[in-house]
Amino acid sequence: xxxxxxxxxxxxxxxxxxxxxxxxxxxxxxxxxxxxxxxxxxxxxxxxxxxxxxxxxxxxxxxxxxxxxxxxxxxxxxxxxxxxxxxxxxxxxxxxxxxxxxxxxxxxxxxxxxxxxxxxxxxxxxxxxxxxxxxxxxxxxxxxxxxxxxxxxxxxxxxxxxxxxxxxxxxxxxxxxxxxxxxxxxxxxxxxxxxxxxxxxxxxxxxxxxxxxxxxxxxxxxxxxxxxxxxxxxxxxxxxxxxxxxxxxxxxx
Numbered sequence: 001x002x003x004x005x006x007x008x009x010x011x012x013x014x015x016x017x018x019x020x021x022x023x024x025x026x027x028x029x030x031x032x033x034x035x036x037x038x039x040x041x042x043x044x045x046x047x048x049x050x051x052x053x054x055x056x057x058x059x060x061x062x063x064x065x066x067x068x069x070x071x072x073x074x075x076x077x078x079x080x081x082x083x084x085x086x087x088x089x090x091x092x093x094x095x096x097x098x099x100x101x102x103x104x105x106x107x108x109x110x111x112x113x114x115x116x117x118x119x120x121x122x123x124x125x126x127x128x129x130x131x132x133x134x135x136x137x138x139x140x141x142x143x144x145x146x147x148x149x150x151x152x153x154x155x156x157x158x159x160x161x162x163x164x165x166x167x168x169x170x171x172x173x174x175x176x177x178x179x180x181x182x183x184x185x186x187x188x189x190x191x192x193x194x195x196x197x198x199x200x201x202x203x204x205x206x207x208x209x210x211x212x213x214x215x216x217x218x219x220x221x222x223x224x225x226x227x228x229x230x231x232x233x234x235x236x237x238x239x240x241x242x243x244x245x246x247x248x249x250x251x252x253x
Contacts (some may be wrong), residue, residue: 002027002187003048003078003159007057010047017043019211020057025159025187032202033191034222036232039208041191042083045161048189049080061159075103079152081145083163083191093139094132096147097122100154122153125180127173141168149177153184162190166197195232199223199247207231223247 004024010017018040025031033041046052048059050066059066061077079100100122101115123129126146131139139147145168152160160181166174174194178201181188192198198205199219207215207222209231215222228236234251241248 002062003189004060005044005048005057006060008044008047008054008059009056010043010052010054017211018047018054021208021211021213022057023206023213023216025189026204027187028185029187029203030182030201031187031189032198032205033189033208034193034195034198034205035208038210040211041208042163044208045080045163045189045191049078049161050074051080072103075155077157078159078161079155079157081148081152081160081162081165083167089136091136092132093128093134093136093147094119094123096136097132097150097154100151100156103155118156119150119154122150123147125153126150127176142170142173145169146173146177149180157186159187159189162188164191164193166192166194195223195228195249199249200241200244219247223249 002025005021008021009019021044023031033044035041043052047054050059050069053067061069061074066074097119098115101118120129123132126149128143128146128150131143136144136147145165149165162181166177169177174197178197181190182201190202202219205216205219205222206213207227214231215227223238225236225238228234228238228249236252237250238247239250240246
């Protein structure tokens, strides 16, 4: 068992943002959230992370209601990488990654050699070890995103939620990041815009439109030409890639 949502709804005023969503992540697999802008992907991720309280339904972790789990215990399990996470503080890159270790320390607990090794390893996995002593403010948007991934890795979670993690990254680092998430042994739920990347790397897809689930299943079952036309408003042809055996989308001009 892992993270799941049961008939989850959330709204702002009278506007429903997440509408009766039921999903369940598979342990050790990547679940992709797809949908047009404003479809509710980011809001759903924040509900799953326990940062927002649903107006109806519930989120569970191993069958236990998320609202009944203490915040520190939850932080040891779930890491959230947000789309626009930022800080104006003039801190070092390594200090940002060290924040991931906070849930693993008692209030007066000291820093250990093991913590140093975990932070160093997290920086290395995202290719940022050479920038560890640099000022945060000197990083590009893509570099900051990679540091936030390192912070999440340093948290040593069993579930990782990522909101458009490839934003600001060049194509090399987009592919490397998605490969990294696939290769580490944790459950991941990722909101992603690039449908071909979703097809390549995700084990299961959920498509949202105006807060509701309109399709879910394997990439082969979900990414049809009809769905692309109806939900994303694009004309395309879907073929099986000879390179990875997953769907590949050719957009028409």
